[in-house]
Amino acid sequence: MKxxxxxxxxxxxxxxxxxxxxxxxxxxxxxxxxxxxxxxxRIKLIQPRHEQGGTHAADGYARSTGxxxxxxxxxxxxxxxxxxxxxxxYMDSVPLVIITGQVPVSMMGSDAFQEVDxxxxxxxxxxxxxxxxxxxxxxxxxxxxxxxxxSGRPGPVLIDIPSDIQKALIDERKIVKxxxxxxxxxxxxxxxxxxxxYNMLSESKKPLIISGGGIIISEATxxxxxxxxxxxxxxxxxxMGKGIYPSREELYFDGLGMHGTYYGNYAVQNSDLILALGVxxxxxILGNVEKFAPFAKIVHVDIDRSEIEKNVQPIxxxxxxxxxxxxxxxxxxxxxxxxxxxxxxxNQQKKEFPLSYEKGKKLKPQYLIELANKYFPEDTIVVSDVxxxxxxxxxxxxxxxxRTFLTTGGLGTMGFGLPASxxxxxxxxxxxxxxxxxxxxxxxxxxxxITIKRxxxxxxxxxxxxxxxxxxxxxQELFYNKRYxxxxxxxxxDFRAIAEVIGIKSKTLKDWDKAEEIIKELALSKEPMLxxxxxxxxxxxxPMVPAGASLNEILLNKEG
Numbered sequence: 158m159k160x161x162x163x164x165x166x167x168x169x170x171x172x173x174x175x176x177x178x179x180x181x182x183x184x185x186x187x188x189x190x191x192x193x194x195x196x197x198x199r200i201k202l203i204q205p206r207h208e209q210g211g212t213h214a215a216d217g218y219a220r221s222t223g224x225x226x227x228x229x230x231x232x233x234x235x236x237x238x239x240x241x242x243x244x245x246x247y248m249d250s251v252p253l254v255i256i257t258g259q260v261p262v263s264m265m266g267s268d269a270f271q272e273v274d275x276x277x278x279x280x281x282x283x284x285x286x287x288x289x290x291x292x293x294x295x296x297x298x299x300x301x302x303x304x305x306x307x308s309g310r311p312g313p314v315l316i317d318i319p320s321d322i323q324k325a326l327i328d329e330r331k332i333v334k335x336x337x338x339x340x341x342x343x344x345x346x347x348x349x350x351x352x353x354x355y356n357m358l359s360e361s362k363k364p365l366i367i368s369g370g371g372i373i374i375s376e377a378t379x380x381x382x383x384x385x386x387x388x389x390x391x392x393x394x395x396x397m398g399k400g401i402y403p404s405r406e407e408l409y410f411d412g413l414g415m416h417g418t419y420y421g422n423y424a425v426q427n428s429d430l431i432l433a434l435g436v437x438x439x440x441x442i443l444g445n446v447e448k449f450a451p452f453a454k455i456v457h458v459d460i461d462r463s464e465i466e467k468n469v470q471p472i473x474x475x476x477x478x479x480x481x482x483x484x485x486x487x488x489x490x491x492x493x494x495x496x497x498x499x500x501x502x503x504n505q506q507k508k509e510f511p512l513s514y515e516k517g518k519k520l521k522p523q524y525l526i527e528l529a530n531k532y533f534p535e536d537t538i539v540v541s542d543v544x545x546x547x548x549x550x551x552x553x554x555x556x557x558x559x560r561t562f563l564t565t566g567g568l569g570t571m572g573f574g575l576p577a578s579x580x581x582x583x584x585x586x587x588x589x590x591x592x593x594x595x596x597x598x599x600x601x602x603x604x605x606x607i608t609i610k611r612x613x614x615x616x617x618x619x620x621x622x623x624x625x626x627x628x629x630x631x632x633q634e635l636f637y638n639k640r641y642x643x644x645x646x647x648x649x650x651d652f653r654a655i656a657e658v659i660g661i662k663s664k665t666l667k668d669w670d671k672a673e674e675i676i677k678e679l680a681l682s683k684e685p686m687l688x689x690x691x692x693x694x695x696x697x698x699x700p701m702v703p704a705g706a707s708l709n710e711i712l713l714n715k716e717g
Contacts, residue, residue, distance in 0.1 A: 159326040162292050162318065163192035166256065169299040170200055175227050177218065177583055179203050179211040183231020184271065185258025188323035190229075203583055203612060206604040208235050210576035212242025213602070216251050217577030220563045221538050222584040223376070225252040225306050232258045233271030236317075237278065241570060243313050244282040248567025249397060250374060252311035254302050255279075261321040262290050275317045284312035292325040293333065300335025309342040310461040311374060344460065344477035351485045353473060354456050357430055358492055363452075363499045364390050365428040367413065367442075370397030370566070371435015371459060377480035378559045381434065384483050388492045390432075391500055393421045395442055396551055397566045398435070400559035407504055411512075414442030415702045416548040419510035422700075422708040424503050428453045435459060435479045438468040439567070448707035458482050510713065512552050519693035520669050522546065522621040526553040528673055529591060529619065532680035536561060537589040538581045542574030542598030545627035548698040550593050572601030575618070579605060582614045589617065589680070596622040596649050603655070609685050610660045617679050618687040620652055623694040631697045635715070652689040663687040 160168075166189055170178070180202055182190045193200065205211035208230045215226030226246075230239055236257040246253050260269040276288045285305050287298040295318070302314040358364055372381055382403050385392050393410045394401050403409055411418040413425050425431070431453045436442075438457075443449045446468065457464075457471035458479050465474035475482055514523040526549055529539075540563040541550040547564055556562045563581060565573045578592035599620050609616050630644040656663035666675050666688055679686050701712045 158329050160329055161188070161192070161323065162295050162325050162327075163188045163323040165295050165327075165332070166299065166318070166323070167192050167196055167200070169296070169303070170227065171196070173225070173303050175200060177201050177203055178227045178229050179205060179215040179218070179580065180229035181205060181208050181211055181231070181235060183235045183258060185232035185260060185320045186229060186323070188320060189256070189258070189318075203579070203608070205576060205579075205608050207602065208238035209242050209572070210579075210602045210605045210608065212239045212253070212255070213245065213570075213573050213576035214580035214583070215253055216242060216246045217540060217563055217580030218584040219246070219251050219253060219580070220577070221560050221581040223560065224584070225254055225303060226580065228253060228255040230255070230257055231271065232260055232275070233273050235271075236275040237273060240278060240282070243279055243315070245565050245568045245570045245573060246313045247282040247284075249565060250311050250370065251313065252306040253313040254306050255313060255315040257315060257317050258323075259288070259317045259319040262319045263321070265319070276315065279315050282313070283315050286315040286317070288317045289319065289322050292322050292327045293331070295322065296332050297335035301337060301340060304335070304337045305340055308340060344481070346475065346477040346482060346485060348485070350473050350475050351482070354432070355486070355489045357454060357456070358388070358390075359494055361430040361494065362496070363428045364430045364432065364496065365424050365453070366390055366392040367395065367425070367431060367433045367436050368392055368398040368401045369395045369434060369436030371479050372398055373400060373559045375435065375460070375478050375480040376559075377435075377483055380480060380483045380487065384487050387487070389496050389500065391424060391496075391503055393417070393424055395436055395566075396564065399551060399556040399562040402555065402557040407500060410503055410507065412551060413708070414444065415704070416552070416698050416700065417442070418507075418512060418552070419700050419711055419713065420503060420506040422702070422711055423506045425450050425453070426708050427502075431455045433457045433471070434483070437464055437567075440468075443468060444702050445705055445707045448709070514696070517669060519696075520667060520672065520690065521696055522549045522690075522692045523553045524669070525619060525621065525672060525676060525690055525692070526550055526593065528676040529593070529680070530554045532677045533589050533591055537591055538563060538585060540564070540574050540578040540581055540590065540592040542592070542594035543569045543571045544595045544598060545623070545631065545698050546593050546595040546598070546621050548628075549621070552698075571598040574598055576602050576605045578616045578618075579608055579612075579614055582616050583612075590615075591617045591619065593619045593621065595627055596620060596624065596646055596652075597626045599652070606656060606659050606661060614685060615683070616685050617682065618685070619679065620687065620689050621692050622649060622652070622689060623692050623696065624649055625694060628698070634697070636703070652687065656687040661685050661687055663689065666690040
């Protein structure tokens with residue numbers, strides 16, 4: 158029996174258990190969408206209003222569920238519109254499979270209508286990509302794509318499929334499966350290194366765990382909690398590591414880096430031993446790398462060998478799945494060293510330098526986030542955009558479960574929040590989903606409000622509008638003599654009115670004394686709802702470590 162390339166693709170999606178694809182049709186994928194028409198009872202199409210929005214939605218689906226997100230778009234502009242979303246997923250190790258249409262094989266290289274070299278464009282921002290020129294290559298490429306996207310350090314994989322390949326026929330008996338043996342990374346964890354780490358912990362007086370996104374990806378949150386609580390070791394998290402919250406609060410010291418807590422940065426700068434677990438050591442957490450953790454021996458555990466020794470020089474680097482490494486650590490006897498003085502020292506810093514803001518006057522974003530934390534359920538998935546709204550959310554919303562804080566860390570993509578929240582809701586229909594966005598980022602993919610309405614996605618939206626590109630404005634205020642070049646957004650539209658025209662319930666919030674009532678209503682709403690909050694335009698994100706400064710050189714407010 159002969160089958161088409163399009164039917165091969167759909168069959169593979171079904172084999173992989175794909176329930177949703179995020180796709181937008183076009184000339185080069187008509188055969189695939191035509192085949193999909195036969196399977197709408199098994200694979201549901203979520204059609205965004207823009208391909209970038211669809212890619213971010215697939216990303217939000219993947220981050221919140223741990224499954225692979227699937228994107229299908231046409232050639233040319235359809236494919237190029239996904240690039241920002243692919244790069245966002247690549248930087249944050251999110252598994253996606255992106256299927257792009259392409260002009261027929263015979264027309265490739267002729268500058269045909271809607272032809273671009275998609276694989277060349279996306280090569281630097283994918284784990285792998287494939288250009289199919291013969292239908293025999295299709296099944297092996299699909300098998301490899303789904304395997305590579307999830308194996309080792311996850312990431313996006315792209316398959317570019319010409320329209321004639323989608324229509325071509327092949328005898329089912331001639332279909333060859335993909336050989337994934339060479340794409341199955343093995344990590345033989347060095348037990349000698351594990352023993353050395355245990356001995357170092359036994360000799361340490363001020364140990365510290367830095368938990369990164371790798372802990373979330375490897376599903377290692379519970380085992381990390383057991384390890385740290387068994388041995389009484391304090392922990393801080395990167396932006397991507399939020400959701401590690403031990404039952405013993407005195408061991409948790411929030412975040413580190415440019416907008417981490419004072420006490421989190423203090424812990425790094427005064428520790429004598431750091432266990433960095435699933436951490437990239439990006440510039441945003443290091444500050445001045447020469448002055449980072451000056452007294453600490455660093456042990457770096459990561460599944461990706463290229464991350465070890467890339468930005469810092471650890472005394473021990475362990476390549477491997479962080480969950481497997483933690484299991485080995487847990488097999489050792491409980492440490493006999495008493496770290497209570499160190500924990501007391503850190504908690505004193507937390508008491509003296511807490512996160513704070515002025516209360517009771519102008520409407521403050523921190524207050525709104527605390528109210529959301531109060532009224533939304535503990536397992537709510539919170540999606541932030543990028544900028545000040547992102548940092549306020551990371552600071553003031555207390556995440557107690559993994560995969561409940563979705564944000565773009567590596568690329569810092571404005572416009573991520575709203576479409577990513579759609580994917581999170583599709584993947585988690587029984588959980589609350591709250592997106593917190595600034596006015597700038599919200600407008601970058603505002604069209605996805607229509608998608609939310611179309612699919613009746615009960616997403617809650619909180620826009621903290623300060624009429625500026627706030628994070629850039631903050632730098633201009635502090636370091637560029639208040640020369641606000643291109644950052645004022647005083648002509649922002651009425652987001653409440655836009656939402657209502659689309660058919661989404663919405664309210665405007667201006668006053669402090671109305672905030673609790675309205676945020677509670679947002680949390681309890683049984684339908685999508687948008688709150689347009691007009692916040693204090695002069696509010697900034699503190700603490701702050703200026704770019705290139707040491708983590709010791711932290712600004713607690715505008716005066717330093």
